[in-house]
Amino acid sequence: MPWKLPRDLDTPALVIDLDVLEANVAAMATDLDQHGLALRPHAKTHKSIEVARRQRDAGAVGLTVATVGEAEVFAAAGFDDLFIAYPLVALGPKAKRLRTLAEHVRLRVGVDSPEAAAMLGHAARGAPGIEVLIELDSGQHRSGVTPPDAAEVAAACRKAGLRVVGVFTFPGHAYAGPGSAACAAEDEARVLSEGEGALRAAGFDVEVRSGGSTPTARHASTSRGPAGALADATAVVDEQRPGVYVFNDRVQVALGRCRPEDVALVVAATVVSAVGPGRFVVDAGTKALSPERFDYLEGFGSLTDRLGSGDEDGATIARLAEHHGIVESPAYRPVLGEVVALVPNHVCPVVDHFDSYVVTRNGRVVDRWPVDARGRLT
């Protein structure tokens, strides 16, 4: 997988291969559409208005975001259907910001506790348009309630004057390792179905059963059988929220969810030091790549040309300092000053370190896009 980098890059730089990105955007949209699943991609991955426009043009029904700040950025760019898939606590400045948002867009918000429901209801007074999805824990054990508890949270929402429209979950345990996605997708479908049942039993309509992650999105689509033929309407996911698929990363390759050639983003870094047998140092450290670790991956990233080669351990970023990446590479010995293409483990936190993307086709720069929602943490 040789990656064509443009010349004269100021490194470290985020570089997009636009052909690959466009293919990824189209493939997910087509796959989900063929199975009657709505696509509401998570914009926290790219934080980019340009990427989001391409997702919308390909058929996305709206966007998912993680924070009020991200929602504000995309709302200002004309995206009018946003789901903050997060158990928001609407206190202080966030309450006012949420009200303002809800005046301009169709806004859905996650809730996973009666306390948060009461706060959101208070915040939403004067902005009755806010819709709520109850978050369920499908096995990641991060946030979200169990299906039996969903009805209590929904009742608190109703009491607070909020309209409950459905349930959602993030099956993050799909990232536990190769082979985890199938079970996580099953957990997701089961929990969403049980949550829906609990809500219906308590007298709620359930319009949306939202799930998804890049590893599980296609499991959900294939488990539904022929397009449109729903064996059991209460047992399915009807909206998917994958994020990473637009770029892919080393984790997705390791999980078998994409091919090495489907990776649309690299960090371009310059070889700055210690070029010797088996190692060299690049100018991408913890402030460019992320020090996030995964049990099934050595180190913090790969050289693109070794990605998925079966000999990856021979070309990994073994250590990171803030501005140094120490690459162990027995097979490849670059020259000092050479610019190499690195595939990060997990692309989402990496993007958030940069202010812009260098957009390329065939190794030539065709555009530069801002990371519009970078750092919108609140």
Place this chain on the structure above:
Amino acid sequence: MPWKLPRDLDTPALVIDLDVLEANVAAMATDLDQHGLALRPHAKTHKSIEVARRQRDAGAVGLTVATVGEAEVFAAAGFDDLFIAYPLVALGPKAKRLRTLAEHVRLRVGVDSPEAAAMLGHAARGAPGIEVLIELDSGQHRSGVTPPDAAEVAAACRKAGLRVVGVFTFPGHAYAGPGSAACAAEDEARVLSEGEGALRAAGFDVEVRSGGSTPTARHASTSRGPAGALADATAVVDEQRPGVYVFNDRVQVALGRCRPEDVALVVAATVVSAVGPGRFVVDAGTKALSPERFDYLEGFGSLTDRLGSGDEDGATIARLAEHHGIVESPAYRPVLGEVVALVPNHVCPVVDHFDSYVVTRNGRVVDRWPVDARGRLT
């Protein structure tokens, strides 16, 4: 160590206790001054013009930075003596930016290979003011050469028309664990002395022997004996480049380099979910805190009031997702919506995630400072 947070914070937020910061700035300046050591603090920690001004007012001779972009930010703010303590490869856009910088400030740059020396010499044509320090590896095995190789690099610098003014090293192995700092400081002094010797033997003057890190800075000062009394002028460090000391962090407490009450910065986060026996979830994840791990620390951060309590494992951020921090806390059970103060493991990458600091005294907001050089990675 109760931390007074201001009300109505929009979280996650970087919060400075200005009293503590001022005390930290003063203490390091005083300690080094008493031992005749120059202080050139590393601005990569804070990336803040306001903090740098305070360091300068306390006696810093100049600033250390990690990138050309950081140097540009501080040069524009009037800091006229900057050391890019990094093995720069001055190719492409960086070459031009370096020349422009050197026209406006006294600029020192790190070099650790003959190849980089040639490139920097080429880039510096027309900007003869650029001074070079040869980087030595004192035990971290990241970048830098061994003392015997320093003369070859210095000769390449001279050949390239660059003025060599000294040697520098970063004794990063001081962070290996509690007790590592003393040995790392010894390594630093030895390697700088040997490097100086190699350069002098090759006919170079050595004006600067620059070392330092927060854990070793005071070792260097105390190992020099009485103020100004240098037993062996070739065996000492004469400039220190600590960075973290302005804020301190969980690592510094664990290494015994500061007290819990010397921590001047926390990440304020809201309890958003899953408040139950022994755990809760806050809105600070890998995009706010950093997923950087240290062998001698559990998890990714502490609640301030448990920091250094000897029972820290009971109140740590055990897992991080992008916007979720899962805190294991048997002893303390907050209410949903409560804002807690978290001490990150390593403060430097954390600061780089935020656009601004909330500056407080006694729990009241007194200012808001931008993280001026945030994201200046190139």
